[in-house]
Structure formats: structure tokens, C-alpha cells
Amino acid sequence: xxxxxxxxxxxxxxxxxxxxxxxxxxxxxxxxxxxxxxxxxxxxxxxxxxxxxxxxxxxxxxxxxxxxxxxxxxxxxxxxxxxxxxxxxxxxxxxxxxxxxxxxxxxxxxxxxxxxxxxxxxxxxxxxxxxxxxxxxxxxxx
Amino acid sequence: xxxxxxxxxxxxxxxxxxxxxxxxxxxxxxxxxxxxxxxxxxxxxxxxxxxxxxxxxxxxxxxxxxxxxxxxxxxxxxxxxxxxxxxxxxxxxxxxxxxxxxxxxxxxxxxxxxxxxxxxx
Numbered sequence: 001x002x003x004x005x006x007x008x009x010x011x012x013x014x015x016x017x018x019x020x021x022x023x024x025x026x027x028x029x030x031x032x033x034x035x036x037x038x039x040x041x042x043x044x045x046x047x048x049x050x051x052x053x054x055x056x057x058x059x060x061x062x063x064x065x066x067x068x069x070x071x072x073x074x075x076x077x078x079x080x081x082x083x084x085x086x087x088x089x090x091x092x093x094x095x096x097x098x099x100x101x102x103x104x105x106x107x108x109x110x111x112x113x114x115x116x117x118x119x120x121x122x123x124x125x126x127x128x129x130x131x132x133x134x135x136x137x138x139x140x141x142x
Numbered sequence: 143x144x145x146x147x148x149x150x151x152x153x154x155x156x157x158x159x160x161x162x163x164x165x166x167x168x169x170x171x172x173x174x175x176x177x178x179x180x181x182x183x184x185x186x187x188x189x190x191x192x193x194x195x196x197x198x199x200x201x202x203x204x205x206x207x208x209x210x211x212x213x214x215x216x217x218x219x220x221x222x223x224x225x226x227x228x229x230x231x232x233x234x235x236x237x238x239x240x241x242x243x244x245x246x247x248x249x250x251x252x253x254x255x256x257x258x259x260x261x262x263x
Contacts, residue, residue, distance in 0.1 A: 088179060
């Protein structure tokens with residue numbers, strides 16, 4: 001049957017025909033380590049968003065004066081918030097590593113007919129990461 | 143594929159924001175979370191005083207840094223979170239609601255960051 005015929009056929013049935021489809025469990029990503037890794041990688045974005053919200057709170061409290069900023073700092077000193085920060089850091093590091101390791105598949109650079117090896121492309125990302133991190137830390141702590 | 147692309151004209155644009163946000167999150171987030179989430183609160187480094195933090199944020203470079211840090215990673219989150227709910231938990235019947243929640247959240251966050259940074263002299 002062509003798709004068109006299928007459509008026409010369904011117009012004359014009261015109930016939609018039940019085509020066979022294998023059901024995929026909601027927890028399919030728990031079955032294999034590589035699936036779980038994929039979902040953990042995707043979930044790292046939740047922690048990225050969480051820390052953006054923290055940063056927005058920080059900017060807001062800064063603009064409201066020293067008392068509001070002290071309140072923000074007390075919030076960050078809360079053991080629960082520190083634990084969340086530590087978990088966020090682990091997830092974000094996981095994001096950074098998986099992101100850089102994927103970069104050679106997205107960026108294919110050829111020089112004089114030779115493809116630049118993956119390790120050089122991933123490596124340059126790691127070097128840029130270290131340099132930018134050092135620059136940010138220097139700027140904030142100087 | 144062509145029909146699919148014409149039905150979703152925003153998809154390439156949204157994907158570009160996702161990937162730019164992924165780069166920013168990968169490069170800037172670890173050091174930022176390390177400093178403000180762990181190093182300052184745990185006393186590994188002396189806390190920034192309000193005056194020092196304010197002087198820092200008044201610097202145009204810091205404003206650009208914070209704007210980039212807040213806006214693009216939110217679009218990165220929106221894209222990934224949307225597809226995690228779609229493929230991971232297979233919440234397909236709420237697709238429209240989830241899309242509006244995710245990208246709407248990213249747009250609101252970006253607007254908020256712009257407003258907050260703008261209101262600081």
C-alpha cells in the first residue's frame with residue numbers, strides 16, 4: 001500500500017488501525033553505559049543553566065548594594081549550595097571534555113591535501129581552554 | 143529533507159546558538175564555577191569584597207564576559223534539554239510546551255542579563 005492509499009483507507013475506519021511498533025522503554029538509556037553517558041552529557045546543560053541563574057543572582061545582588069551582596073555570599077557558603085556547585089563543576093567538566101573530543105569530527109581541516117590529525121584539533125581546544133581559564137582567573141583575582 | 147527544512151526555518155539558527163553556547167560553556171564555565179562556586183565559598187581564596195566585585199563588573203570587558211557567559215549557554219541548555227525530554231523521557235505530546243519553555247527561558251534569561259548589566263554604570 002502506498003502512503004496515500006493508507007490515508008484513504010483510514011478515512012473509512014472508525015478506529016485508527018493499530019500498526020505494530022516496538023515499544024521503547026522510557027528508561028532505555030539505563031541499559032548501556034554509552035547510552036547513559038549520552039544522557040549524562042545532555043543533562044550537563046541543566047547544571048550550566050543552574051550556574052547562569054546563580055550568576056544572574058550575583059549580578060543582581062551586586063547592583064543592590066553591600067548588604068544584598070553579603071546575602072548572596074552567605075547563600076553560596078551554604079553546604080547544600082557548595083555541594084550543588086561541586087556537582088555542577090563535575091558535569092561541566094564532563095561537557096568540556098566530551099565537547100572538545102567531538103570537535104575533530106565537526107572541524108575537518110586540510111592542509112596541503114593532508115587532513116590535520118584529530119589529536120591536534122582536540123589538543124588545540126584544550127590549550128585554548130587552559131589559556132582562557134588562566135586569563136579569566138587572572139582578570140578576576142588581579 | 144528539503145521539505146523538513148522548509149517547515150522548520152528556525153532550526154539552523156537555533157542549532158548555531160546551541161553550538162556557540164556549547165563552546166562558551168566548555169571554555170568559560172569550569173573556571174567560573176570553580177572560582178565562584180568552590181574557591182571563594184570554601185575559603186581557598188579570600189572573598190571578593192563588594193567594592194572590589196563592583197569595580198570588576200563596571201569594567202566593560204567583564205560586562206561582555208558576563209553577557210556572553212549568561213546568554214549563549216542558556217540557548218545551549220534550551221536545545222539539549224528540549225531533546226533530552228523528547229528522546230530521553232519520550233515526552234512527545236508536550237513538544238510545543240517544552241519548546242516554548244526552553245527557548246522562552248533562554249530569551250528571558252538573555253533579556254535579564256542585558257537589563258542587569260545595563261543598569262550597572
